[in-house]
Amino acid sequence: MASLKKETNTKNTLQQALEDEKAKIPSKYDFNKVLFAWEANDRLSYAFTGLQKSSFTGLVILFGLYFFWIGQPVLTLIIAAVLFILIVFVSVPPQRVKHQLESVGIRSQDQLYVWEDMQMFWMAEKNGVIMLYIETRLNFPSRLIFMIETYEEAVIIAGNLIRTIEYRVLSEKQSKMDVSLEGEYINPVLFFGKSPDGVPLSQLKGKK
Template sequence: MPADLKSTLKTKNNPSEVSVVPSPFKEILSWQAAIRPFKKRGREYFSTVGAIVFLLVIILLFIKEWVLVAVVLALMFLSYVLATVPPGEVKHQITTRGIKTGEKLYKWEWLTRFWFTKKWNMEILNVETILVFPKRLQLILKDKGREEVRKAMEKYLTLEKPKKTSLDRASEWLQEKVPLES
């Protein structure tokens, strides 16, 4: 046992020292799912995105914003890659010490609340963190039921959906008014 850990253990000679006993690592629930939500996009989507990008690039070229042209083209490329390359699979685990996704463990102390959303017919478990990055974990519930996950999570976190911000409402309005595909 390392010397620095020995000093934190309770001894008979010094009862004021605090005993730190970590909870045993036990898996409560686990499942395999895609890393991110994915929807195969069609020709209409790419045509619409291409037309919007073309118009933006023309406007930015007229006002000589070369860096913004590069940013818009980079975002278009990112959009293309995310829409054509299917995501890989990862193992998600809910444990007694936190949520483990892949090889990364997010301790319960770093997590604040959770809620469920649905995107492209996929159930998603959203978990808010106190970390700078990632601020929110999104775990796809492939073969696990919502109730089963809710019961496992409620032992440690509060089920609470955050209120929509003005940015959320604006993006929903834009998605409704300017659909990229029908």
């Protein structure tokens, strides 16, 4: 019995020693550093003109009268509620948020997304703003979306991203729907003739 107890204590001591040694090994997060940071709005801003507001209001009234006439007043209330929410949403100005490219990934609003979870990225121009899209291996979010306000920032960001993940090359021309939803795809040639530090694209790919 004493021998068994002694053996158990020895195992516990060895296990504790292994855990202590493991704790001494620095992780990649201990060497993490900020490579580049930028600020942008958290979403695109939309503004209804007076004519658009009048048109939407007129449509709601027409649909409301129609559904009321056929005995469906609840649908009238639903349409009015949707219009109200839409107007409130576009009336609230976008918030400024800070994003950081770091050694281990991208940090946005204190949320860190590591490089291992990212597959590819591309950029598009929408309403005068550069949109950065990153496909991930996660179920949620399956895609990260960031806004970039200047071409100079986009060049620096793309130059850092290409060291770890690939730039998506379109296999076919964008449809009008894709352009409307995502923006007009930006050809990587605009970014990668040379990187910000002068290194050719062929040497950048796969470089950490």
